[in-house]
Amino acid sequence: MDMLQISGATKIYNGQAIFSNFDLSVAPGQFKVLVGPSGCGKSTLFDGLTGVMGLDGGKISWNHEPLAHLGRHAAYMQQKDLLLPWFSLLDNSLLPAKTGKQDMIRMTAVARKLFVRLGLTGYESHYPHEVSGGMRQRCALVRTLMFNRDLILLDEPLSALDAITRRRLQSLLLLLQTEFKKTILMITHDIEEALLLADEVCLLSPQPMVIKERFSLKQPKPRYFNNPDLLKIKEYMLAQLEGDVTCEAG
Numbered sequence: 063m064d065m066l067q068i069s070g071a072t073k074i075y076n077g078q079a080i081f082s083n084f085d086l087s088v089a090p091g092q093f094k095v096l097v098g099p100s101g102c103g104k105s106t107l108f109d110g111l112t113g114v115m116g117l118d119g120g121k122i123s124w125n126h127e128p129l130a131h132l133g134r135h136a137a138y139m140q141q142k143d144l145l146l147p148w149f150s151l152l153d154n155s156l157l158p159a160k161t162g163k164q165d166m167i168r169m170t171a172v173a174r175k176l177f178v179r180l181g182l183t184g185y186e187s188h189y190p191h192e193v194s195g196g197m198r199q200r201c202a203l204v205r206t207l208m209f210n211r212d213l214i215l216l217d218e219p220l221s222a223l224d225a226i227t228r229r230r231l232q233s234l235l236l237l238l239q240t241e242f243k244k245t246i247l248m249i250t251h252d253i254e255e256a257l258l259l260a261d262e263v264c265l266l267s268p269q270p271m272v273i274k275e276r277f278s279l280k281q282p283k284p285r286y287f288n289n290p291d292l293l294k295i296k297e298y299m300l301a302q303l304e305g306d307v308t309c310e311a312g
C-alpha cells in the first residue's frame with residue numbers, strides 16, 4: 063500500500079542521464095532516507111518530483127493516481143534554507159499561508175504554536191541574519207509544516223549545521239513523523255543520521271543513479287549508536303560509499 067510510487071524516472075543533462083530508470087516507493091507514515099555520493103542526482107530527483115524542474119521521463123503516482131508532479135501533495139524543504147532576509151522568522155514561516163490566501167489570524171496562531179514546539183519561542187520577530195543556523199533550519203521546518211501536506215521532502219536539512227546542533231535537530235525531525243504524522247522522504251549524506259531516523263534507508267549509486275541496496279530498520283526510535291546492529295550496518299554502508307568514490311576517482 064504505497065502512497066507514492068515513482069517508476070522509470072529519467073533526467074538528462076547535456077545528453078547524459080543523471081538517472082534513467084529510477085524506481086522508488088514510499089508508504090504512508092514511512093520515514094524513508096536516501097543516502098548517496100555527492101553529485102549522484104538526489105536533489106535533481108526531488109526537483110523533478112516536485113515540479114521545480116521537470117523530469118524527462120517516468121511515472122509518478124499518488125495513491126495509484128498518475129500525476130505530472132507532486133504539487134500540492136508534498137512540502138519540499140530544499141537544500142538551502144531559502145528564508146527571505148527582509149522578513150522576520152514568523153513572517154517567513156507564514157509565507158505558505160500568504161500565498162494560499164488563508165485566514166491569517168488562524169494561521170498566525172498555528173505558526174506561533176509551531177514556534178513553541180520547535181524551540182523558537184521569543185525569536186518570532188528576529189530576522190534570519192540575527193539567529194543561528196540551527197534556528198534558521200527550525201524556522202524552515204516550521205514553514206515546511208505550514209504547507210500542511212501529507213508528504214515532506216527534506217533535502218539535506220541539517221547538513222550546514224555543526225554536530226551538536228545537528229543532533230538536537232535530528233530529534234525534531236523525528237517529531238515530524240511521530241507527532242505531526244507526516245510521511246517523510248529525506249536526503250542526507252550522513253549515514254548515522256539516516257540510521258537514527260529512517261524506517262528504510264536506500265543506498266544510491268553514482269550516476270546514473272539507482273538504488274543499490276535497501277535497509278529496513280525496525281529498531282524503535284529514538285535510537286542510539288550503542289546498538290551493535292546499527293554499527294554493523296553503518297560500517298557496511300561506509301564501505302559501499304567509499305567503494306563508489308574510489309570507482310569514480312579511478
Ligand SMILES: Nc1ncnc2c1ncn2[C@@H]1O[C@H](COP(=O)(O)OP(=O)(O)O)[C@@H](O)[C@H]1O
Nearest residue numbers: 075076080098099100101102103104105106107
Ligand atoms: N541545471 C543543471 N544543468 C546541468 N547539470 C546539472 C544541473 N543541476 C544539476 N546538474 C548536474 O546533475 C548532477 C546531479 O546533481 P545533484 O542532483 O545536485 O546531486 P546531489 O544532490 O546528489 O549531490 C550533477 O552532476 C550536477 O552537475
Ligand SMILES: [Mg+2]
Nearest residue numbers: 104105106141
Ligand atoms: Mg543535493
